[in-house]
Amino acid sequence: MEVISINKNHYPDIAEIYRQGIETGMATFEISVPSWESWNENKLKHSRLIAFENNEALGWVALSKVSSRCVYEGVAEVSIYVSKNHRGKGVGKILMEHLINESETHGIWTLQSGMFPENEATIALHKLFGFRIIGYREKIGRLGGIWRDSVLMERRSKIVGTD
Numbered sequence: 001m002e003v004i005s006i007n008k009n010h011y012p013d014i015a016e017i018y019r020q021g022i023e024t025g026m027a028t029f030e031i032s033v034p035s036w037e038s039w040n041e042n043k044l045k046h047s048r049l050i051a052f053e054n055n056e057a058l059g060w061v062a063l064s065k066v067s068s069r070c071v072y073e074g075v076a077e078v079s080i081y082v083s084k085n086h087r088g089k090g091v092g093k094i095l096m097e098h099l100i101n102e103s104e105t106h107g108i109w110t111l112q113s114g115m116f117p118e119n120e121a122t123i124a125l126h127k128l129f130g131f132r133i134i135g136y137r138e139k140i141g142r143l144g145g146i147w148r149d150s151v152l153m154e155r156r157s158k159i160v161g162t163d
Helices: 008-024 036-042 091-105 120-128
Strands: 002-005 049-053 056-065 075-082 110-115 132-143 146-156
Touching: 002 091, 008 036, 008 049, 008 056, 008 075, 049 091, 056 091, 075 091, 091 110, 091 120, 110 120, 120 146
Parallel strands: 075 110
Antiparallel strands: 002 049, 049 056, 056 075, 110 146, 132 146
8 A cells, every 4th residue: 555645646546535425314414525626736745645556546534723813823624525335444543543644744743633422433534543532522514414513633743843
């Protein structure tokens, strides 16, 4: 498996994997895949990674800014998606490991992630990498006309921002 930085040429693969996540009804509040321009604008320029094996995209991970306030410049939100044909095979673990290393190289001291409580595999993945549940957001948004809760998790770096 090869994990590389994302560029615009990877977007068809990213969009397809994102579409698969949307279809589960357990990965995001989004109901459609954004354009490259929108996706690109909303993700940090670093810590965007995609995993390939035999020229097939297996999954991707990227970070988004959580606030424009300078005090939160080292805090980012994780998006991680694995192709439906490769879930449960360790792709998420490899992507998360690479993401944490990359994010710390770029001065990120806290990673946060929100997910539906029913998405037990994603919660377990985050816990494996030291994320902890910091709260539940009750009926934070609607999906398909139904109010949904989310779990908020975070991971504090042990090497960045420790002074």
